[in-house]
Amino acid sequence: xxxxxxQDYRMRRHWRVRRKVHGTAERPRMSVYVSNxxxxxxxxxxxxxxxxxxxxxxxxxxEQPLKLTVxxxxxxxQLAAQAALAKGIAQVVFDRGGFTYKARLKxxxxxxxxxxxxx
Numbered sequence: 001x002x003x004x005x006x007q008d009y010r011m012r013r014h015w016r017v018r019r020k021v022h023g024t025a026e027r028p029r030m031s032v033y034v035s036n037x038x039x040x041x042x043x044x045x046x047x048x049x050x051x052x053x054x055x056x057x058x059x060x061x062x063e064q065p066l067k068l069t070v071x072x073x074x075x076x077x078q079l080a081a082q083a084a085l086a087k088g089i090a091q092v093v094f095d096r097g098g099f100t101y102k103a104r105l106k107x108x109x110x111x112x113x114x115x116x117x118x119x
Contacts, residue, residue, distance in 0.1 A: 014098030021095050022046050030080070030092040030119065032108065034099050039073055039108065041080040043089055053087045055080040070107045077108035081115025094119045 023029025023046040033040045040056040055076055057066045066072045084092065099105055113119070 010098040012098070017095060017098060021093050023093055023095075027091045027093055028052055028089060029095045030084075030112070030117070031095045032097050032099065032105060034068075034097075034104060037068055039068065039076050039104065041076060041108070041112075043080075043084050043087070043092060052089060053080075053083040055083050068104070070104055073104040073108040074111040077111025078115045080108075081112045081117050084112075085116050090116065091118045 021029055023044050025045050025047065028043045028045050031042045031044055038057040040058075041054065042051050043053045044051050057068065057072060057076060059079075066075075084090075094109060096105060101109075109119075
């Protein structure tokens with residue numbers, strides 16, 4: 001019998017969410033991935049299979065690497081909203097990627113809402 005890992009359980013949650021969440025050109029999917037060091041946000045049109053805009057702690061780091069904190073997540077949420085609005089995206093469907101909607105993910109989503117995105 002194979003042992004289940006945290007990643008296996010997260011992927012099961014992610015698949016369960018993805019059955020219901022689908023992005024279009026008018027309302028793309030805002031996909032969030034949180035690793036141990038970085039946060040990645042992509043705006044994806046699932047019908048065309050294309051990424052329309054993206055933001056991450058890697059792109060925002062510049063010279064100094066950003067620590068993965070609630071404040072950093074808030075900053076990435078604002079950057080993601082700016083990137084989306086620059087591409088003409090105002091409404092999105094939020095895809096939490098199987099991660100729990102607490103602390104960093106909630107801060108990122110709230111900052112994106114304050115930045116002008118509707119979801």
